[in-house]
């Protein structure tokens with residue numbers, strides 16, 4: 001492994017499609033002696049949309065907690081880009097340097113409009129004078145407009161977020177994440193509770209998003225996974241059980257044994 005950068009040099013740098021953006025290497029996490037993650041290793045490339053599946057308790061949430069700095073592992077390495085050691089950083093810094101996480105339940109500001117929600121989520125320049133005389137720059141307005149297009153909410157830009165459907169709220173929250181300009185997005189069960197049409201739209205949004213980012217989706221809905229997945233990672237008891245195309249996964253003997261009891 002390359003030498004890791006010092007804390008004051010945290011920058012994932014310019015990534016090209018196919019460059020590795022995340023390495024999880026030999027990570028273990030124990031809770032009272034129980035191994036929630038057990039020597040977990042996998043990597044994600046820039047420009048990739050990866051689906052992670054696994055039964056309840058397989059370690060999916062714990063894996064996301066480790067990558068985002070919420071949980072510290074007992075062992076292992078987690079590297080962002082070529083050389084940023086994520087285990088040396090706290091949660092806000094990890095978010096700041098480009099890892100966004102969307103939890104299952106949407107948490108938009110109900111009394112603000114779609115536009116205002118995106119504006120509030122914008123990666124801001126916190127310098128005093130900028131805040132004091134704050135007015136959106138053309139570039140910031142373009143960013144909001146581009147995001148509205150990506151999440152399909154252009155027609156609802158001035159509506160209050162509180163009246164949006166469940167699916168539209170989820171897309172708005174994805175948009176709020178995009179405003180933070182992440183390079184890697186971790187998305188937890190995005191289609192739970194959505195209508196079939198909303199599921200289809202979500203597949204399109206995440207597929208488009210992965211073109212200029214890397215997106216990791218944790219999901220139980222197999223139809224949805226099949227519709228978006230190029231590569232699937234199956235977790236079982238805190239380790240990778242199998243990895244490959246959806247067809248390869250469904251025909252994998254170990255996966256069939258664990259899931260179907262064959």
Ligand SMILES: Nc1ncnc2c1ncn2[C@@H]1O[C@H](COP(=O)(O)OP(=O)(O)OP(=O)(O)O)[C@@H](O)[C@H]1O
Nearest residue numbers: 031032035036054055056057058059060061062063
């Ligand atoms: N803070 C904790 N304290 C004790 N045990 C925990 C803690 N967090 C997770 N676990 C245990 O670790 C294991 C992995 O949990 P985790 O939530 O990562 O699984 P998951 O794959 O996300 O499951 P689900 O699909 O149900 O969300 C489970 O057995 C869980 O009970």
